[in-house]
Amino acid sequence: MRFFIRFLTSLLLLVVIAAVGFAAYAWNRSIDPIEPPQRTAFDAKLIEDGAQLAAIGNCTACHTRPGGKSFAGGLPIPTPFGTIFSTNITPDPETGIGRWSEEAFNRAMREGVDRQGRHLYPAFPYDHFTKVSDADNKALYAFLMSRPAVAQTAPANDLPFPLNMRWVLAGWKLLYFDSGAYQAATDQSDEWNRGAYLVTGLGHCGSCHTPRNSLGAETSAHLSGGEAEGWAAYAINAASPAPVPWTVDSLYDYMRRGWHPDHGVASGPMAEVTGNLGTLPDADIRAMAVYVADLMEEPSAERAERGSLAIEHAARQGNLIELASAPAGADTPEARGEAIYKAACSSCHEGAKPQPYGGVSFHLSSAISAPNSQNAINTVLFGLPAGSGTRSAVMPGFAATMSDEEITDLFAYLRGTFAEKPVWPDLASRLAATRSGDYHVSVKPSDGIERGPENIGAIDQ
Amino acid sequence: MTKLTVNGTEHEVNADPSTPLLYVLRNDLALNAAKFGCGLGQCGACTVMVDGKAVFSCLTPIMLLEGRQIKTVEGLGTIDNPGPMQTAFIEAQAAQCGTCIPGMMMRAQALLESKPDATDADIRVALEPNLCRCGSHMRILKAVAAARDLMQSAAVAPATERKPS
Numbered sequence: 001m002r003f004f005i006r007f008l009t010s011l012l013l014l015v016v017i018a019a020v021g022f023a024a025y026a027w028n029r030s031i032d033p034i035e036p037p038q039r040t041a042f043d044a045k046l047i048e049d050g051a052q053l054a055a056i057g058n059c060t061a062c063h064t065r066p067g068g069k070s071f072a073g074g075l076p077i078p079t080p081f082g083t084i085f086s087t088n089i090t091p092d093p094e095t096g097i098g099r100w101s102e103e104a105f106n107r108a109m110r111e112g113v114d115r116q117g118r119h120l121y122p123a124f125p126y127d128h129f130t131k132v133s134d135a136d137n138k139a140l141y142a143f144l145m146s147r148p149a150v151a152q153t154a155p156a157n158d159l160p161f162p163l164n165m166r167w168v169l170a171g172w173k174l175l176y177f178d179s180g181a182y183q184a185a186t187d188q189s190d191e192w193n194r195g196a197y198l199v200t201g202l203g204h205c206g207s208c209h210t211p212r213n214s215l216g217a218e219t220s221a222h223l224s225g226g227e228a229e230g231w232a233a234y235a236i237n238a239a240s241p242a243p244v245p246w247t248v249d250s251l252y253d254y255m256r257r258g259w260h261p262d263h264g265v266a267s268g269p270m271a272e273v274t275g276n277l278g279t280l281p282d283a284d285i286r287a288m289a290v291y292v293a294d295l296m297e298e299p300s301a302e303r304a305e306r307g308s309l310a311i312e313h314a315a316r317q318g319n320l321i322e323l324a325s326a327p328a329g330a331d332t333p334e335a336r337g338e339a340i341y342k343a344a345c346s347s348c349h350e351g352a353k354p355q356p357y358g359g360v361s362f363h364l365s366s367a368i369s370a371p372n373s374q375n376a377i378n379t380v381l382f383g384l385p386a387g388s389g390t391r392s393a394v395m396p397g398f399a400a401t402m403s404d405e406e407i408t409d410l411f412a413y414l415r416g417t418f419a420e421k422p423v424w425p426d427l428a429s430r431l432a433a434t435r436s437g438d439y440h441v442s443v444k445p446s447d448g449i450e451r452g453p454e455n456i457g458a459i460d461q
Numbered sequence: 462m463t464k465l466t467v468n469g470t471e472h473e474v475n476a477d478p479s480t481p482l483l484y485v486l487r488n489d490l491a492l493n494a495a496k497f498g499c500g501l502g503q504c505g506a507c508t509v510m511v512d513g514k515a516v517f518s519c520l521t522p523i524m525l526l527e528g529r530q531i532k533t534v535e536g537l538g539t540i541d542n543p544g545p546m547q548t549a550f551i552e553a554q555a556a557q558c559g560t561c562i563p564g565m566m567m568r569a570q571a572l573l574e575s576k577p578d579a580t581d582a583d584i585r586v587a588l589e590p591n592l593c594r595c596g597s598h599m600r601i602l603k604a605v606a607a608a609r610d611l612m613q614s615a616a617v618a619p620a621t622e623r624k625p626s
Contacts, residue, residue, distance in 0.1 A: 339479065339524060340522070340524070340525070343478070343479030343480075343524060347500075347501070385590075386590070394502075394503055396502035396517050396520065396590075399514075400514035401511060401516050402525060403525075
């Protein structure tokens with residue numbers, strides 16, 4: 001009995017020590033509020049640098065509601081755990097970050113903790129932002145604190161117990177979060193390091209392009225393909241599904257302009273990213289291209305050969321003469337799909353009009369060759385809406401005219417003919433869920449920052 | 462032969478199944494309301510309704526349309542007895558050259574059939590895919606808003622009993 005009591009006492013003591021230890025780990029001090037600084041307190045050059053950094057960080061994408069005031073927050077971010085609303089990061093003293101000192105801002109970026117010391121949800125990608133240098137945080141702070149202050153409070157997050165308690169995040173951080181600024185790889189060039197710094201840090205490419213585990217943390221399969229706003233974010237490492245292997249030059253062009261003749265236009269959330277990257281210096285884009293191309297590795301001879309063949313096949317298209325009529329006879333999914341393709345798709349996708357305003361040849365399409373059917377489904381159902389007040393690639397959606405059976409037939413043909421792969425096994429269920437809206441897809445114009453007040457083209461499906 | 466149901470009437474059409482609906486409407490069925498604008502689904506002049514939704518008829522092959530309900534401006538009313546959408550467009554004198562108008566009417570009709578109490582902002586968003594090069598947008602918006610109000614009162618007084626103004 002005495003032994004049992006002593007055992008219980010020891011156990012209790014251990015639990016208390018662990019709890020105190022965890023509490024000490026989970027606790028963060030509050031950083032004193034400040035009087036919001038005047039715009040003139042910041043150097044103009046610093047603000048300008050901050051604007052470019054904010055574009056790399058794509059801050060506006062989450063922190064601006066479509067049609068709302070820039071950086072005023074309130075956008076619902078759906079997660080597998082519940083809905084998180086982005087916060088107001090304008091310098092409004094009461095509802096924004098006006099009372100945050102630079103130290104508080106720096107800590108939020110580095111450690112994912114707000115000014116008052118509360119843990120932030122990793123929907124704010126501090127697992128990447130922790131790598132941002134103090135100098136860049138200083139510029140970002142100058143940029144955000146010199147934006148117009150907007151009084152706007154985000155709705156409360158809709159998260160179930162216990163995720164609605166922020167101290168739980170300390171446990172998540174213990175498991176998955178390593179804080180610390182980017183450390184340069186000494187065996188790589190400055191350009192490679194600059195690219196790695198931007199891609200893994202502020203650019204937070206992995207937030208979409210890296211798969212997540214059941215607790216929402218990125219796995220070690222760095223950039224091997226993930227998901228964003230109802231779209232597949234392709235692998236951008238050696239597992240890239242692009243029919244033509246990416247190169248430094250093609251990655252550079254794609255990020256610079258939002259499209260590339262060997263790959264097509266950026267769509268879904270990536271369109272917003274390329275829209276943002278359009279404001280950056282060439283050197284930064286090139287550095288990111290160098291780093292990503294290195295991750296993708298030199299293609300094997302066989303893969304390179306398939307890529308050149310795809311380019312050749314695509315170049316031979318654009319000949320409308322053979323499109324005139326549907327093939328008669330064979331009543332197979334592929335034959336029915338071919339008839340639909342020739343009647344409804346080929347006039348743009350094999351037309352004489354060059355990209356980006358003409359459609360991409362499916363010999364070159366990652367959506368058709370990808371292991372996941374989601375982007376092909378999204379594009380056929382919802383199309384590519386026009387950008388508001390800007391030239392953009394457009395595609396009409398076919399949700400109203402093509403049934404699920406017809407789209408399945410179409411994909412049987414496209415997959416077999418252009419990717420030489422069987423139709424995706426989960427196509428039927430994905431297609432039904434996407435059409436019904438059970439699977440939520442955010443549809444955006446190509447290469448635009450549609451959340452800004454000037455451009456409200458985004459339609460949520 | 463492809464069977465098409467247009468404005469409630471069934472037609473047997475002797476055209477290649479890959480023919481866009483627009484050509485069949487105009488060339489085979491003599492329904493000339495829908496217009497050819499760009500042929501690429503970028504201007505909206507060819508817009509008609511299929512099962513209640515607005516679609517570009519210029520790039521919808523008829524092979525996709527068997528068993529579907531197609532509606533064109535001719536299905537909204539007649540010259541002697543125009544429907545509320547047509548009445549509203551006439552009253553607002555919304556047409557300048559008129560090429561975009563049938564598409565505008567059909568997209569607006571699809572909106573109001575699915576959302577009878579659409580707000581002015583809803584109307585602006587819904588009509589976004591349809592272009593007008595004359596610049597009569599303000600009158601078009603006014604006409605659609607008037608059509609919405611007419612349809613709501615038309616639910617009380619049927620179109621056939623209203624006097625043309």
